[in-house]
Amino acid sequence: MKSGLDRRKFLELGAAACGMLAVAGAFPQKAGAQAPAQPVALDACLAMSPLAMAESSAIVDRDWKYLGEVAASIKDPAVRQKVRAILDNPAPTLADRLADPKTRTSVHQELEAKGFLKGQTVAGMLPPVADPSKAAQPFKSAPGSGYTSHHAFPGGLVVHTAGNMRNTLGIHDGYVKNYGLTLDRDTTVVSQMLHDLHKPWVFVWAEDGASRKEQSLAGTGEHHVLSVAESIVRGLPPQMVVAQACAHNHPGDAKDEADVVGWITAAAILAGVDPVKAGLLGPDGKTLPVPRRMEGFVCHLGDHDWVLTVPAGKWTTAALGQLAKERYGIADADSKAFNQFRNYVFAHGTMMGLYAAYSASGKDALADAVAAIVKPV
Ligand SMILES: [Fe+2]
Ligand SMILES: [Fe+2]
Structure with missing residues (x-):
């Protein structure tokens, strides 16, 4: 009819x-x-x-x-090149060093000791990896979420990230105009562009036409912590990684900030770096670097x-x-x-x-x- x-x-x-x-x-x-x-x-x-x-x-x-x-409008040439490389091949390079059983076991122990795992075994700590230098699927075919959530369709990650980017740049430009701020546009752009970079890995398409079910890591969907860890491993500047980590929460009060600190801490364990020395956390490891920058709030607002x-x-x-x-x-x-x-x-x-x-x-x-x-x- x-x-x-x-x-x-x-x-x-x-x-x-x-x-x-x-x-x-x-x-x-x-x-x-x-x-x-x-x-x-x-x-x-x-x-x-x-x-x-x-x-x-x-x-x-x-x-x-x-x-x-x-991505081409990112001013810093080294960062621009890294972002383009991730869009072209969102490979789980963070998994490379975790292929070593000793390293993997100690990382698992550390994550477990901090209460970041939800029953994951050493073997099942990460989504399956065939080759850490190759993406599980192209950025372009990935869904933008788990199968029962938003943008759960092929190309959904592209549509979600682009929609977020338009909103984020609108918020960024609004703040700049309203208050005459000097926000760092590269940080705003990169944090939003990369905020869900490991969804192609976490949400691989399954034989039944649905996508893989996501595990929890440090109290949020694993894609978030894994995406932050990948940005660390790929050498993105710390202030951009911190802003990216704010996508799922903002550091506006102690309770919310603790979430972000937890995700950065878990990501740093996976990446094998000291988050304080790397400039990802404040000197005591309990806050973001202070004073807290504004771009993370922009990223967070743009991921809504x-x-x-x-x-x-x-x-x-x-x-x-x-x-x-x-x-x-x-x-x-x-x-x-x-x-x-x-x-x-x-x-x-x-x-x-x-x-x-x-x-x-x-x-x-x-x-x-x-x-x-x-x-x-
Ligand atoms: Fe996310
Ligand atoms: Fe998102």
Whole structure:
């Protein structure tokens, strides 16, 4: 059954519904960028790899180019080169020294003694590593979160990081303008660009079309501590690493700061450095370097799209499960078929783009938007 709303109307509607977000820089200026030129057959998307899904998506392509442009605007040439290298190959190089069983055991002991582990064994302390010099998957095909959360689709990490970057630069520029501050733009950009750099490693795609389940490390998702550790190992300047570590919390009071200190401490143990000597913590190892810089707060504020994207993703996935039953002959929302279907649909329409149509105009508008991406059967 087809509703009265055609694709063009949906696109106009999407553009209107997204207007507010576009102003904030979190979303495509034109919703038309979200849908492929032609809807694909269901069979085609059921057989597609995550990378092929991401590479066929106009929005992922646009956001990947945007991230490249922002990376190219980093002033410090050595830092610029390191950031580009991570985008091109987010390899878990931190795992290299941990291949030595003695080192790995002592790192495990140290993490355990500080209460940073949640039952991980020595062997299972890190996500699987085939080769520490090679990324588990390209940055471009990785999801932006675990499978039940925000941006859980191929290319989701690119869309999440780009959205965060636009928001972060908006906040950065706002502070500079409002108060005439001299914030370090390189630190702002690098901290946000790298904040989830190890999601390609942590959230590898599985055979069933979902992604690997994340472990907890130092009280947060392991991707966060591993990303900070990778930045340390790759030699990013300490003030940038500290700002990156603030993505999941800010150092505004003692309790919140203790979280960030814990993540830096765990990351330093993994990286094999003394966090105080490395300039990552204050002299007693219990605070960030003082006085605390402002860029970490900017990074933290810029990593807040989850407030909307998590529920939008959840509600849209549930509605998509219903649609899959009604119009695509996929009865089981826990099946590989549904995962492949939703991965392709979200890679092209994004959870946010589809939720904009759904929330503003209802289920028929969502059905039309999805039909513009995958042909109903
Ligand atoms: Fe994160
Ligand atoms: Fe994030």
